[in-house]
Amino acid sequence: MLNRKHYQIIFWTSSIIILIFTGCFGSPQGKPEIKPKIKVGLVLAETTTERNQYLLAKIKESAKSQNIKIIEGDSKNNSEQQKKQIEKMITEKVEVVIMQPINSDAAKDFISMLEEQNIKIIVIDLLPENVSVDAFIAPDxxxxxxxxxxxxxxxxxxxxxxxxxxxxxxxxxxxxxxxxxxxxxxxxxxxxxxxxxxxxxxxxxxxxxxxxxxxxxxxxxxxxxxxxxxxxxxxxxxxxxxxxxxxxxxxxxxxxxxxxxxxxxxxxxxMPNLLAQVILETTDSLLKTDSWKYDMQINNGTALVPAKYTPVRIxxxxxxxxxxxxxxxxxxxxNSNQKTPEKQETNSEKENKQTKLKIKTNDGKEYEVTIPGEIEKIEMMPE
The missing domain is CATH 3.40.50.2300 (Response regulator)
Known part of the structure; x- marks a missing residue:
């Protein structure tokens, strides 16, 4: 017959076994959840200019620390090519598209394509008339x-x-x-x-x-x-x-x-360095809160567009x-081709300088005179 002491032993042994099995086979504790990267499309007008190359590199570099995957699209300064890049972004199921229009007329259709898919839109440099986008960012x-x-x-x-x-x-x-x-x-x-x-x-x-x-x-x-x-x-x-x-x-x-x-x-x-920074901050805000820190709203015909202009300089x-x-x-x-500083003359060098004068008189006679030092002024004083 089991006494009270035996029941206590059985109870604590069972509890320990349950804890061991729960720890081994239950849900892992404290392991961080790996979130998939958020896809953001970047459709530039071209990537041949150093300004756009800088923008692309800066945005891609900063996106790495923000759990963002940049899907690139080079439009090669061609509107038909830009349309293909927009279609690519839709296929990739990006959440935000950063678009640099080649010209404002063609860009209107591309913006409509993105709106139909509920993709957030950041337009940079050039804003087409009568369109609504989430953000417009451009140099002034x-x-x-x-x-x-x-x-x-x-x-x-x-x-x-x-x-x-x-x-x-x-x-x-x-x-x-x-x-x-x-x-x-x-x-x-x-x-x-x-x-x-x-x-x-x-x-x-x-x-x-x-x-x-x-x-x-x-x-x-x-x-x-x-x-x-x-x-x-x-x-x-x-x-x-x-x-x-x-x-x-x-x-x-x-x-x-x-x-x-x-x-x-x-x-x-x-200042593409500043422009890239504003674009990234705006992208991050739109992904997290659906809003961003704009400076003004532009009356764009049929819509008010949140906007920010970045400074320019000579x-x-x-x-x-x-x-x-x-x-x-x-x-x-x-630092190259800097002028070599002129050598400063010492007092002794100045004292040892001489000036040679050649003098020709009215009657054709010539005289040569050596004078110590440098001549500041010569005056003719006929008697």
């Missing part, structure tokens, strides 16, 4: 155009600028009014030519610059795209005009750093060092 392109114009006006000379633009429904259509508003009423501007460069081509930019200079001899050139810079600079250097024609462009790449340093080029920097020889963070080779470039 109107201000960029104003800065370009103000820089050439600050020279205080008579101007006949050549402005090389893109299509009216592209970013160029925002920059140009900034140019015109500053230049149109200035007494310095005696003539102004605006030319559209097809396909954002550096070759076409070269050809147009060459053709227009033969007709109008512009003393300033304003460019709206990074892609134009190399073509225009090629023309200026071939004709030895790089020091005579003031050239102000948009955005900066490695190739243009040396020309800025040498005073051949001025550029408006759209970069020239004097403040080129501000780009050190983005261009690792810049510090070496800035």
């Amino acid at each position: 392109y109107v201000r960029a155009g104003e800065l370009q114009a103000q820089y050439i006006l600050s020279q205080g000379i008579e101007l006949n600028p050549l402005i090389l633009t893109g299509e009216p429904n592209s970013v160029s259509g925002i920059i140009l009014p900034g140019n015109i508003n500053q230049l149109k009423n200035s007494p310095f501007v005696k003539g102004m030519v605006v030319k559209e460069v097809p396909d954002q081509s550096d070759i076409k930019a070269y050809e147009i610059s060459k053709s227009e200079y033969s007709k109008n001899s512009p003393n300033t050139i304003i460019s709206h795209y990074e892609q134009y810079t190399s073509g225009i600079m090629k023309f200026l250097k071939e004709t030895k005009l790089e020091k005579k024609v003031t050239f102000v462009t948009m955005d900066i790449n490695k190739e243009s750093l040396k020309d800025i340093k040498e005073g051949n080029l001025i550029a408006v920097d759209t 970069i020239n020889t004097d403040n080129l060092y501000l780009l050190n963070e983005r261009f690792s080779e810049l510090e070496e470039l800035i």
Whole structure:
């Protein structure tokens, strides 16, 4: 017969066995749950410019720490290709698409495609009219155009600028009014030519610059795209005009750093490092809360669009060092070709200096006189 002590032993033994089996075969305790990465689509207009390459690299790098998988889409500056990239994002079932439209007309249809799938939309650089998106983020392109114009006006000379633009429904259509508003009423501007460069081509930019200079001899050139810079600079250097024609462009790449340093080029920097940061913060907020910290709401025809404009700045020889963070080779470039400091003369060297004078009189006689030290002034005092 079992007594009380036996029952206690059986009870505690059974409890221990249950705990052991529960620990071994039950749900694991304290093991963190691995969450699948959130898919975010990034559809850029192109990836050939250094600005967009920087944006892509920065966004991909930062996404790694935010449990985000970036699905890339390069539109190759072609609207049909951009449509294919949007379709790819839909197939990939992304939760957010960051889109950089090539032109505003085609982008309207792409935005509608994403809306139908309830995909959140962040548009950068160019906002089509009469569309509703979750966020619009762009450099202040109107201000960029104003800065370009103000820089050439600050020279205080008579101007006949050549402005090389893109299509009216592209970013160029925002920059140009900034140019015109500053230049149109200035007494310095005696003539102004605006030319559209097809396909954002550096070759076409070269050809147009060459053709227009033969007709109008512009003393300033304003460019709206990074892609134009190399073509225009090629023309200026071939004709030895790089020091005579003031050239102000948009955005900066490695190739243009040396020309800025040498005073051949001025550029408006759209600060892609800051733009990338704002895009990432906005993406993270929309994924977590469906809202974000915008600065204003734009009345976009049929919708109010939350928006933020990032600052832009002029970069020239004097403040080129501000780009050190983005261009690792810049510090070496800035420090290269520095003038060797002039050697300071010692007192003994000054004392040992001599000046030799050659004097010719009216009657044809010549005299040579050596005088210690340097001559400051000679006066003729006839008696």
